[in-house]
Amino acid sequence: MRFRRFLLLCLLALSPLVTLVDAQAVEVNDAAALRNVTEGKGIFLIDFNNPEKAAFYLSIIKESHAGLVRQGVPPDFIIVYIGPTVGYLTTKPDSRLEMDHEDALEVIADMVRQLHGLGVRQEVCAIATRVLKIDNKTLLPELTLVADGFISLIGWQTQGYKLVPLF
Numbered sequence: 001m002r003f004r005r006f007l008l009l010c011l012l013a014l015s016p017l018v019t020l021v022d023a024q025a026v027e028v029n030d031a032a033a034l035r036n037v038t039e040g041k042g043i044f045l046i047d048f049n050n051p052e053k054a055a056f057y058l059s060i061i062k063e064s065h066a067g068l069v070r071q072g073v074p075p076d077f078i079i080v081y082i083g084p085t086v087g088y089l090t091t092k093p094d095s096r097l098e099m100d101h102e103d104a105l106e107v108i109a110d111m112v113r114q115l116h117g118l119g120v121r122q123e124v125c126a127i128a129t130r131v132l133k134i135d136n137k138t139l140l141p142e143l144t145l146v147a148d149g150f151i152s153l154i155g156w157q158t159q160g161y162k163l164v165p166l167f
Contacts, residue, residue, distance in 0.1 A: 029071055040068040040075040043161040045153055047083035051097070051104035054085050057166050058111035064164075065118055077120045078156055082149040086128040090138040109140055116142035125149030 044061055048054045061077065068075040081089060087097060088108050098105060112122060123146045129136050136145055146152045157163060 030067070031071070034068075034071055034073050037073050040073045040077075041161045042075070042164045043078045043080065043153065043156045044164050044166060045149070046079055046081050046085050046166060048166075049084040051088050051101040051108060054088055055104045055107040055111065058108060058115065061120070062111060062115055062118070065115070065120065075118075075120075076161075077115075077118075078161060079115070079120060079122045080125065080146075080149045080153050080156075081123065081143075082125040082128050084128075084132070086124055086134060087132050089124060089140050089143060090134050091140065092135070092138045112140050112142050123149065123152055125152075 042064075044057075046054060046057065048057070058079075061079065065075045065077060087093060088101075088105055089112065093105055115122060122143050124139055124143045126136065126145055126147050128134075128149065129139070129145070139145060153163070
């Protein structure tokens, strides 16, 4: 278990270094896509049934946030959590989940805190907490509970946030 945690933390820690090494070889940027863009309004719908995958994508979202900042475009991100992923966002996860994925759950909680610190709004679908029988009072404190993640997604997209697909 500790080795898996160590490996996951190493991969997350090294991902910015890989980008840095690549950037030193050839200047890589998103200048064409960001031409005349004054704000990076993105919304991410997260619905994973694997905690390691959720932890990985949260780190990628953080990296994308930093990439926009580096390229002079203020990021404005929202994450909407639905489905099984909601089970990873509680201070009292299912005991089997905690036993099998303790390291990933710790990384997820840390990434939620870091993203919150960057100003990323993070919403949790109350339908998912109801279906998964999660006490809303146990959700990580950086999260905002919303009635319906799909409705939230529709509303934010109507307000100009662009959906970033995650698979």
